[in-house]
Amino acid sequence: xxxxxxxxxSETPLLELDNIGKYYGNIIALTGVTTEVRAGEVTCxxxxxxxxxxxxxKILAGVHQHDEGTFKLEGDEVSFDSPRDALNRGIAAVYQDxxxxxxxxxxxxxxxxAEPRKGVWPLTWIDKGTAKRTAKEEMAKMGIDIRDTEQPxxxxxxxxxxxxxxxxxxYFGAKVLILDExxxxxGVKQSGVVLRYIVEAAKRGLGVIFITHNPAHxxxxxxxxxxxxxxxxMGNFAKDEVSQSELTQLMAGGAELEQLQHExxxxxxx
Amino acid sequence: MSDVSTVDASEQEARQSPxxxxxxxxxxxxxxxxxxxxxxxxxxxTIAAMAIWVFFWAVSVxxxxxxGAASVLDVASTLGIMAVAVSMLMIGGExxxxxxxxxGALGMITLLLVRDFTGEMGGAGFSLWIALPISFAxxxxxxxxxxxxxxxxxxxxxxxxxxxxxxxxxxKLGFSKLLVDQIQVGKMDDLALNADTRGGDKGYAFFQRLFxxxxxxxxxxxxxRDLLYTVATLAGICLIVLAVxxxxxxxxxQMNAGGVIxxxxxxxxxxxxxxxxHNTDDTxxxxxGSAIIAFSILLTGFGLALWRYEPLADRGSFNLDxxxxxxxxxxxxxxxxxxxxxxxxxxxxxxxIYLLFTEQGIRAILFISLAAAGAVMLLMAANIAxxxxxxxxxxxxxxxxxxxxxxxxxxxxxxASPKFRSEVFSVMLxxxxxxxxxxxxxxxxxxxxxxxxxxxxxxxxxxxxGMLSVIVGVGTRLLFTVQNEIxxxxxxxxxxxxxxxxxxFAAVCTWVLGRTPFGSWVFAVGGNKDAARQIGVxxxxxxxxxxxxVSVAAWLVGTLLAFRLNTIQASTGDGEEFEYIIAAxxxxxxxxxxxxxxxxxxxxxxIMAMSFQGIPxxxxxxxWRFVFLGVxxxxxxxxxxxxxxxxxxxx
Numbered sequence: 001x002x003x004x005x006x007x008x009x010s011e012t013p014l015l016e017l018d019n020i021g022k023y024y025g026n027i028i029a030l031t032g033v034t035t036e037v038r039a040g041e042v043t044c045x046x047x048x049x050x051x052x053x054x055x056x057x058k059i060l061a062g063v064h065q066h067d068e069g070t071f072k073l074e075g076d077e078v079s080f081d082s083p084r085d086a087l088n089r090g091i092a093a094v095y096q097d098x099x100x101x102x103x104x105x106x107x108x109x110x111x112x113x114a115e116p117r118k119g120v121w122p123l124t125w126i127d128k129g130t131a132k133r134t135a136k137e138e139m140a141k142m143g144i145d146i147r148d149t150e151q152p153x154x155x156x157x158x159x160x161x162x163x164x165x166x167x168x169x170x171y172f173g174a175k176v177l178i179l180d181e182x183x184x185x186x187g188v189k190q191s192g193v194v195l196r197y198i199v200e201a202a203k204r205g206l207g208v209i210f211i212t213h214n215p216a217h218x219x220x221x222x223x224x225x226x227x228x229x230x231x232x233x234m235g236n237f238a239k240d241e242v243s244q245s246e247l248t249q250l251m252a253g254g255a256e257l258e259q260l261q262h263e264x265x266x267x268x269x270x
Numbered sequence: 271m272s273d274v275s276t277v278d279a280s281e282q283e284a285r286q287s288p289x290x291x292x293x294x295x296x297x298x299x300x301x302x303x304x305x306x307x308x309x310x311x312x313x314x315x316t317i318a319a320m321a322i323w324v325f326f327w328a329v330s331v332x333x334x335x336x337x338g339a340a341s342v343l344d345v346a347s348t349l350g351i352m353a354v355a356v357s358m359l360m361i362g363g364e365x366x367x368x369x370x371x372x373x374g375a376l377g378m379i380t381l382l383l384v385r386d387f388t389g390e391m392g393g394a395g396f397s398l399w400i401a402l403p404i405s406f407a408x409x410x411x412x413x414x415x416x417x418x419x420x421x422x423x424x425x426x427x428x429x430x431x432x433x434x435x436x437x438x439x440x441x442k443l444g445f446s447k448l449l450v451d452q453i454q455v456g457k458m459d460d461l462a463l464n465a466d467t468r469g470g471d472k473g474y475a476f477f478q479r480l481f482x483x484x485x486x487x488x489x490x491x492x493x494x495r496d497l498l499y500t501v502a503t504l505a506g507i508c509l510i511v512l513a514v515x516x517x518x519x520x521x522x523x524q525m526n527a528g529g530v531i532x533x534x535x536x537x538x539x540x541x542x543x544x545x546x547x548h549n550t551d552d553t554x555x556x557x558x559g560s561a562i563i564a565f566s567i568l569l570t571g572f573g574l575a576l577w578r579y580e581p582l583a584d585r586g587s588f589n590l591d592x593x594x595x596x597x598x599x600x601x602x603x604x605x606x607x608x609x610x611x612x613x614x615x616x617x618x619x620x621x622x623i624y625l626l627f628t629e630q631g632i633r634a635i636l637f638i639s640l641a642a643a644g645a646v647m648l649l650m651a652a653n654i655a656x657x658x659x660x661x662x663x664x665x666x667x668x669x670x671x672x673x674x675x676x677x678x679x680x681x682x683x684x685x686a687s688p689k690f691r692s693e694v695f696s697v698m699l700x701x702x703x704x705x706x707x708x709x710x711x712x713x714x715x716x717x718x719x720x721x722x723x724x725x726x727x728x729x730x731x732x733x734x735x736g737m738l739s740v741i742v743g744v745g746t747r748l749l750f751t752v753q754n755e756i757x758x759x760x761x762x763x764x765x766x767x768x769x770x771x772x773x774x775f776a777a778v779c780t781w782v783l784g785r786t787p788f789g790s791w792v793f794a795v796g797g798n799k800d801a802a803r804q805i806g807v808x809x810x811x812x813x814x815x816x817x818x819x820v821s822v823a824a825w826l827v828g829t830l831l832a833f834r835l836n837t838i839q840a841s842t843g844d845g846e847e848f849e850y851i852i853a854a855x856x857x858x859x860x861x862x863x864x865x866x867x868x869x870x871x872x873x874x875x876x877i878m879a880m881s882f883q884g885i886p887x888x889x890x891x892x893x894w895r896f897v898f899l900g901v902x903x904x905x906x907x908x909x910x911x912x913x914x915x916x917x918x919x920x921x
Contacts, residue, residue, distance in 0.1 A: 084806055095804065101797035103864045108790050113806035115787040125785040147721070 012075045013038045014176055014207040015060070015091075019069035022055050029055040033069070033233045035226040037176060037207040042198060044218035045211045046251050047228035053211050056228065057180055060209065061093035062086030074175075090175035094165040096182060102154030106146055109153045110135040110168050134171070141204075142167045142197055159190035163197045170201055177201055178209045183217050195221050215247040227251055311858030312870030314910045318856070318902070319877050326884035328638075328694070333884060336487055336748050337763040342879045344765075347772035348373075348827045350875030352846070353853035354776045355823035357871035358783060360854055362816045363796035363863030364420060364427035367847050368434035369820050372412060374842030375438045376821070377828030378446065379405040381455045381838055384472065386464075398461070398473035402829065409825035410818055412438075417814030435847070442840045456837030482833035483767035485749065488760070492750040500544050502743030508537065509736030512574065516729035519579040519711075520718040529577025536570025539563070560696060564703040571707040572714075579715040586659025594655035598666065601647030605673055608640030612684055641677055648673060664713035671705035674698055768830050775823070776872040783868050792816065797864025852899065853878050856906040858914075865914075877902065 013036035021031040030052040037043045047053045058064040059071070062080030070077055073089060080086040083093070100109050107128075116127040116134070132149045139146045144163055153161055162182045169177050179198065183191040198221050202208050212218050218225065225242060227234040227250045234250045235242075242250075323333065332338030352369060359366055383401035396404070416434055420427045446455050461474040543562035550559060612633060648670040656663025678698035682691050718725070749765065783789040791812045794802035803809040824843075832838055855861060856877055857870025881899065886892045 083804065087806065093804075101794045101801055101864065103797045103860075104790070104793050108793065112790060112794050112802065115790060117787065124787075125781075126787055126790065128785065 013072075014074060015209075016072040016075075017069065018072075020056075020059065020066045020071060021068035022059060022064060023067050028231050030059075030066075030228075030231050031068075031233075033226070033228070035224065035233075035236045037209055038223075039175070039205050039207050040202055041223040042202050042208045042210055042221050043224045043226065044222035045209060045226045045228065046213065046215060046218055046247060048213055048251060050230065051228040052231040053213075053228055054180070055231075057093060057178055057209075057211060060086070060091060060176075060178055062091070087174075090173060091178065092169035092172070092174035092176070093178040093180065094162065094169060094182065095180045096162075096185060100153045100161050100165060103152050105150045106139075106153055106156070106164060107132045107135040107149040109164060110138070110149075110171075114172060138167045138171045139164065142170070142200055157190055158186050159193040162186075162194050166197050166201055170204060170206060174206060176207045176209065178211070180211050181213070182210070183212060183214065191217060213251070215244055215251060219244040219247060311865060311867040311910070311914070312873055313858075314906065314913050315857045315870045315873040315877065318906065318909075319873050319880070322877055322880050322884070322902075326880060326888060328690075329634075330884055330887040330889075332887045333880075334693075335763075336751075337761050338883070338887065339748050340487070340763050340765050342876065342883050343769045343772075344879075345882055346876045346879035347766065347768040348830055349846075349849060349853060349878060350772045350872050351775050351823050351827050352820075352850040353857070353871040353875040354779045354868045355820045356847075356850040357854035357857060357859045357866050357868050358779055358792060359816045359820050360851070360859050360861070361783070361796045361863060361866040362792045362813055363799065364813060364816065365431060365851070366416060366434075366817060366820045367428065367431040368412070368416065368438055369431075369824055369850060370843040370845055370847035371435050371438040371442065372409070372821055372824035372843070373827040373831065373846070374838055374840070374844065375442050375828070376405050376409050376412075376825040377832040377838045377842065378442055378455050378840075379408050380829060380832055381458060382445070382449060384458070384461060385450070385455065386460075386468070387449070395468075396472075398477050402477065405828070406822070406825055409821040412824075413818030413821035414814060416821070417810075417817035420817070421810040421813060435844075439844055446840050453840040454837045455840075458832055458836045477829075478833055479767075481767065481771075481830050485765040485767075487749060487751050487763040487765065488756065490750050491753055491756060493752060495746055495750040495752055496548065499743045499747045500541075500548070502739050502746065504540055504544065504743075506736045506739030506741075506743060508540075508570070509732050509739060511571065513729040513733035513736060515574060515579065515711075516725050516732065518717060519575065520716045520720075521578055521722070521725055522580050526577055529573045529575070531573065532569050533573030533577055536566045536568070536573050539566030539569060542566075556692075560699060564699060567700070567703045568707050568710070571711055575711045575715050581714060582660060582712075582716040584660075585713060586661045588661060588665075589655075589659060591655065591658070591662075594651040594662070594666070597647050597651035597654060598669075601644045601651060601670075602673075604640050604644030604647060605677070608637050608644060609680060611636040611640060612680070645670065645674065660713055664709040667705055667709035667712075671702045671709065674705065675702040678702065766834075768834075771826065771830065772872070775826070776868060779819075779868040788812070788815070793864055849878065849899075852903050855910075856902060858910050860914075874906075 015037040017033060017035050020033045022029045033052075033056065035043060035045075045053055045056060055064065059066045062083045062085050065079050065081075071079060073091075078089070080089070080091075086093075101112065104112070108131075111126075111131050111134075116130050117124040118127040119125050135149045136146055142163055144160060144167070153164060156164065162179075166177065166179070166182075182194050182198075186194060195217060198208055198210055202221075202223075210218060210222065223239050225235075225237045225239070225247060227236075227247065229251065327333040330338075332341070352373065356366065356369060380398075380401050383396045383404055384398060386395040412434070416427070416431055419425070419430045423430065443453060446453055449455075458474070461468070462471050462478075465471040465474075539562055543559050543566055546562060547556065547559035550556065648666065652663050652666035652670060655666055675698070678695050681698070682695045685691055685694075751760065751763075783792060791802065791807045791809075794805075794807050795809045795812050799809050828838070828843075831842060835842075853874035854866065854871040855874070857867060857872070857874030859866030859871060878899065881902065882892075882895055885895045885898060
C-alpha cells in the first residue's frame with residue numbers, strides 16, 4: 001500500500017461519493033447517489049427542478065449532513081458541520097444569487113471575510129494596495145482584465161460577477177469548486193464566458209462540480225455527468241459513455257419525455 | 271472538450287462582440303475626473319453645503335464671521351457625532367430609533383449616579399471616575415440589547431428600536447420623577463460647588479475640561495495669523511489647481527522648463543497682490559490689487575500648463591450649431607431679464623433686504639435666480655459646443671467670463687450692502703479670471719483621455735495636501751484673533767471642545783469604514799447579508815457592534831450635554847433620531863443599506879446646523895427651519911439618487 005502512495009495520489013479522486021442519501025423526515029430528498037470528482041476535471045450534476053440538486057450541493061458544501069452512504073474527501077471519510085468547515089477543507093460553493101455584494105467594489109468583494117491585514121493587533125487595517133493588486137492579478141489569470149478594481153461589482157455583467165466569485169474561490173485555495181447554476185440567469189454570450197472560466201479553473205487543477213439543468217452547457221465542458229431525477233440517481237457517466245441527446249433524455253426522465261411528445265403530437269394533431 | 275459546437279458558437283460570438291471579457295479594457299470609456307468624483311457618495315452634500323453657506327452668507331450677518339462658524343460648529347458637533355454613528359449603522363442595513371432618546375438617557379444615568387440622594391451633598395453619590403464608566407457600560411448594554419433583539423427575532427430594526435425608544439422615553443420620565451421628583455435631573459456643577467463638603471470635586475474639573483472645555487478666540491491674539499492664513503490658503507489653492515491640471519491634462523513626455531518662469535512670476539504676483547490688498551484701504555488701491563491678482567491667476571495657470579502639459583493638436587473650427595446656440599440665447603436672455611428685474615424694482619426702497627417678501631427681497635430673489643440660471647445655461651452652451659470644437663468651448667467660456675465680470679459691476683452699482691459691493695464683487699471677478707484661465711488653458715493644452723495611474727495618484731496626494739492647507743489656513747483665522755480686531759470690539763467667540771470630539775469621532779469612523787476589515791463587513795452586511803454570511807463574515811456580530819457604536823456615540827453626546835447644560839431634561843434627545851437619519855441621508859447614505867459615507871454624514875450635520883443657525887440669523891422666524899429641513903431632505907435624496915445612477919451608468 002505505502003509504496004504506491006505517490007502514484008495513487010493522483011489516482012485518488014478529490015471527492016468520492018458512494019450511495020449518498022438524505023431524508024427530511026419521511027421525505028426522501030436524495031438516495032443512491034454515486035459519483036466522483038477528480039482534480040482537473042469537471043463533474044456536471046444535471047437535473048430538472050426538484051431533482052435533488054440543491055440537496056446534493058448542500059451536503060457537499062456542509063449545509064446539511066448526509067444520512068446514508070459514504071462521503072470521502074481525498075480518501076478520508078468526512079461529514080462537515082458547517083459551510084465554514086467545508087470551506088476550510090477546501091470545498092468552496094459559489095451560489096448564483098449569493099455570490100457578491102453588488103454595491104461593494106471588486107477588490108472588497110474579492111477579499112470579503114479574509115482581508116489581508118497590516119499593522120499590529122488590535123490596530124489592524126486592510127492592506128489595500130496588496131488587496132487591489134492581488135484581485136487584479138487573480139482576475140487576469142482567469143482572463144478577465146479589470147482595470148479599476150474600485151468599481152462596484154454591480155456594474156459588472158452577470159458572467160463577470162460569477163467569474164469574480166470563481167477567481168476568489170480559486171485564490172483562497174479551494175480544491176473543489178461547486179458552482180450552483182452559474183449560467184441559468186445568463187444570456188448565450190455570458191454563459192459562454194462563464195463556461196470558459198469553468199474550463200480555466202479545471203485546468204488549474206481544481207475539481208469542479210457544475211450544477212445545471214442545461215445539457216447544452218454541461219456537455220461541452222464536463223468530463224463526468226451525474227443525472228438526478230426526483231431524488232434518484234439516473235446514472236453516473238464518463239463523457240465517452242454518453243451523448244448530449246442521451247443526457248437530455250435521461251434528465252427529463254426518458255419515458256416521461258416520450259410520453260409528453262406523444263401527448264403534444266396528439267394535441268396538435270387533434 | 272473543445273470539439274463541441276455549442277461552446278464554440280458562443281465563444282465565437284463572444285469574440286466577435288466588443289463585449290468579450292478578454293477585451294474588457296476597450297469597452298470602458300475613460301472617465302474624466304469629474305465623473306469619478308461624482309461617484310463619491312459625499313460629493314452631493316459637499317456641493318450643497320457650499321451652496322447653503324453662500325446663501326446664508328449673502329442674506330445674514332454672522333455667516334462668514336468667526337462667531338457664526340463657532341455657533342454652526344457647536345450645533346453640528348453633537349448632531350454630527352450621532353449622524354456619523356447612525357450612518358455607519360444605516361450602511362450596515364439597520365436603523366436605531368432609540369438613538370435620540372438614548373443621548374438623554376445616558377447623560378441622565380451619569381447625573382443620577384453622581385447625585386447625592388442622602389442629603390445636602392454630604393458625600394454620597396459616585397465619583398465621575400466611576401459614574402462615567404458605569405453609564406458607558408449601560409451604553410454598551412443598550413447597543414447589545416438592540417443588536418441581539420434584531421438578530422434573534424429577525425424583526426425589522428425599525429420596530430425593535432421603536433420599542434427601545436418608548437422604553438427609554440418612559441424610563442427617563444419614570445426614574446427622574448421617582449428619584450428626584452422632577453422631570454429633569456441635575457446638577458453637574460453641584461460637584462464643584464460642594465467640593466468642600468464632599469471631599470473633592472470627584473473628577474469634575476478634569477472631565478469638565480475634557481467634555482466642556484472652551485477655546486475663547488478673543489483671548490488668543492496672534493499677530494502672525496494673517497500671514498499664515500494668506501500663505502496657507504494661497505498655497506492650498508495653488509495645490510488644488512495643480513491637482514486639477516494633473517487630473518485634466520495630458521503630461522508632456524519632457525517637461526518644458528520655459529513654463530516655470532511665468533509660473534513663479536504668477537505665484538509671486540498672487541502673494542504680492544494679496545499683501546497689497548491687505549495694506550491698502552482706498553478704492554484705487556483695491557483696483558490695483560485686484561488687477562494684479564487677476565493677472566497673476568492667468569499667468570500662473572498659463573505657466574504651469576506650459577511647463578508640464580502637452581499642447582492640443584486639433585482645436586476644431588468656428589461654428590454656429592443650433593444645439594448650443596439655443597442654450598446660449600436662453601442664457602443671455604436670462605441675464606438680460608435679471609438686469610431688467612433688478613432695475614425695474616425699486617433700488618431705494620429702504621425695507622430690510624434680509625426680510626423675504628418685501629420688494630427688496632423679491633428683487634434679490636428674482637435677480638439671483640435669473641442670473642444663476644443664465645450663468646448655468648451659458649456654461650451648458652460651452653459644454654455642448656465643446657463636444658465638437660474646443661475653439662467654440664473656449665470662446666463661449668470666455669463669453670461667460672465676460673458676462674460674470676459685467677454682472678459683478680452691475681451688482682456693485684446696484685447694491686447698497688457693503689458685503690455685495692466689495693466681497694461678492696471681488697469673488698465674482700476672481701471667478702471670471704478663473705474662467706478665462708480655464709478657457710485659455712483648455713484651448714492650448716490637450717485634455718487627457720487615457721488613464722494615467724501615476725498622474726492620478728500624484729494629483730490625489732496634491733489635492734489632499736492642498737485641501738489640508740486651506741483648512742489649516744481657515745482654521746487659523748477662526749481660532750486666532752489679532753489686536754486690530756480686539757480694538758474694533760469684535761464679539762466674543764467661543765469654540766467648544768465638542769467640535770474636537772466631533773472631528774475625532776468622524777475621522778476614526780471614516781478610517782474604520784474605509785480601511786479596516788470591519789468596515790468592509792459593514793458594507794457587506796448592509797449590501798447583501800446572505801452573501802456576506804455565506805463567505806464567512808460574522809453578520810450578526812457586525813450588526814450588534816454597529817448598534818453598540820451608536821449607543822456609545824449617544825453616551826458621548828449625553829455626557830457632552832450633561833456638562834454643557836448641567837441638567838438633563840427627561841425629554842432631552844427625544845425625536846432627534848430623525849435628525850440624525852436626515853443628516854446621514856443628506857450625506858449620501860442609502861436608506862436601503864450597503865452604500866454611504868461617514869464623511870458625508872458629518873457634512874450633512876453641518877448643513878443642518880447651518881440651516882438651524884442661518885434661519886434665525888437671517889431674521890426669519892425659526893419655525894421655518896422645519897420647512898427648510900424637509901426641502902433639504904427631499905432635494906438631497908433626489909440629487910443623491912440621480913448622482914449615484916449617473917455615476918454608476920458612466921462606469
